[in-house]
Amino acid sequence: MxxxxxxxxxxxxxxxxxxxxxxxxxxxxxxxxxxxxxxxxxxxxxxxxxxxxxxxxxxxxxxxxxxxxxxxxxxxxxxxxxxxxxxVREFAANPNEPVKTTRFKEGELCSVEQTDNGRMVFTRFQNGKPVKQTIDENRDGRPEQTITYNQQGTVDSALSDTNRDGRIDSWQYYRRGALSRTQQDRNHDGKVDAKSEYDGGRQIRLIMDNDGDGHFETLTAFDTAEWTKVTDLVDTAGRRGQRLSYSGEVLRKKEVFDTATGRLVTFEKFDQAGKIVMSREAEDGTGALLTWRYDAEENAVAAEKDSDGDGLTDIWYHYENGRVKKVEEDRNKDGKPDLWETYDAAQVVVCQSEDLDFDGTADIERRY
Missing domain, CATH: 2.40.128 (Lipocalin)
Structure with a gap:
């Protein structure tokens, strides 16, 4: 040169x-x-x-x-x-309005104000690291999002006004730069109705107040070993009424409990397509358990009943086209049926047989 x-x-x-x-x-x-x-x-x-x-x-x-x-x-x-x-002022198409303004104090970065896709983003710095950022989506002077940073310059919290009514309705809190917990006011009534917890940035729990009464009745866990998520529905006293277990977004198991005793009342099992394959119901106060099994069209094909709650089946129901066709009963609790009943399409008994000496062979047959 x-x-x-x-x-x-x-x-x-x-x-x-x-x-x-x-x-x-x-x-x-x-x-x-x-x-x-x-x-x-x-x-x-x-x-x-x-x-x-x-x-x-x-x-x-x-x-x-x-x-x-x-x-x-x-x-x-x-x-x-x-x-x-x-x-430092930076301009784009409009020579009268900067798209980015960077300010310094005693040579150190102090703030950055930037227009990005029509929104105004303002970031304040201290010791060269961000401490607070506001985002005004419609540039009306009321920021829709406020982000705070810790001393290391990583995000500490993010508060948002998602519907632009001037009130914060979403709160996000971080730990070591990863999302730790959130709160939401989903119906914008001024009260938090959803809370989430995260581990390493992955959601592990969610509780929701779905009806806006101030009581969180839906509790969902995402960290169970067997299921993608498990949701408990509880009453105002925190007593569980239902438990729903999912694989992906498909309901695979449903349990209904007596909130007063905590006893399991109804159990339903579903296949990968969400169709019911088995259900079990406990009769109030008797200890009896009735279990149904279903075909691919969700029609009942068989049922078993433990009428005294001893863990042994003593009544068997056989279905045809969704209706009871045959019933077998073990009356002496030896594990073998000794009473047989056959039903017509109207669910009326047309034949009844009994094994009176419990040798496995019918001794009496009645037809109607």
Whole structure:
């Protein structure tokens, strides 16, 4: 690179630096009383100056840049009296409104105000790290989101106004940069009605107040070994009434409990398509258990009953086209049926047989 210096009255007034083989200078510096006051640079070699720095007493006062080399200056920097940046303004299509304004205090980053897709994002910094950020989606002066940061500069909390009514309705809290817990006001009545907990950024629990009465009646766990999620429905006293177990989004098991005693009342099992394959019901106060089994069309095909709650089946129901076709009963508790009944399509008994001596063979048969 060649350097050409121009003098006036014996003092340096202009200096030009030209890259070998080029006709236009790449750097031009103007001097007053021997001190540089203006420097212009052509940083990409297209023949046009895209950087201009004004100086006083050897320190920069301002800087203008054409960052995208379209012939228009779009980044302007102002400096304090010690040559440290005070403010950087960046422009896009509108030359009267900056898309980004960066401010400094004593040379340290203080704040950044940026327009992004029509929204205003303002970030405040301390010791070079963000401490608070607000996002005003519609630029009405009321931010829809406020983000706070910890001393390490990672997100500590994020508060949002999701429906833009001027009230916060979503709260997110972080631990070591990962989401830890959230709260939501989903119906925007001013009360929290959903709370979530996270482990390593993965949701593990969710409790919800679905009817807005202030009582969280739906408790869902996402960290069980067997199921994708397990949801408990509880009453105002916290007593469980139902438990729903899911694989993916498909209900695979449903349990209904007596809230007064905690005793299991009804149990239903579903296949991968969500169709019922088995159900079991306990009769109130008797200890009896009745179990149904279903086909692929969810029609009952068989049922078993433990009528005294001793853990042994003593009544068997056989179905055809969803109706009881045959019933077998073990009346002496030896594990073998000794009473048989056959039903017609109207569910009326048409034949009854009994094994009176319990040898496994019917001794009496009645037809109706």
């Amino acid at each position: 060649e350097t050409f210096r121009h003098y006036k009255n014996g003092e340096l007034c202009r200096q030009e630096c030209v890259d070998n083989g080029r006709t236009k200078p790449d750097i031009v510096t103007e001097f007053v009383e021997g001190q540089a006051v203006l420097e212009q640079r052509d940083t990409n070699g297209d023949g046009a100056f895209d950087l201009q720095v004004r100086m006083s007493k050897g320190k920069p006062i301002s800087k203008e840049e054409d960052s995208n080399h379209d012939g228009r200056m779009d980044r302007f920097t102002a400096y304090d009296d010690r040559g440290r940046p005070l403010c």
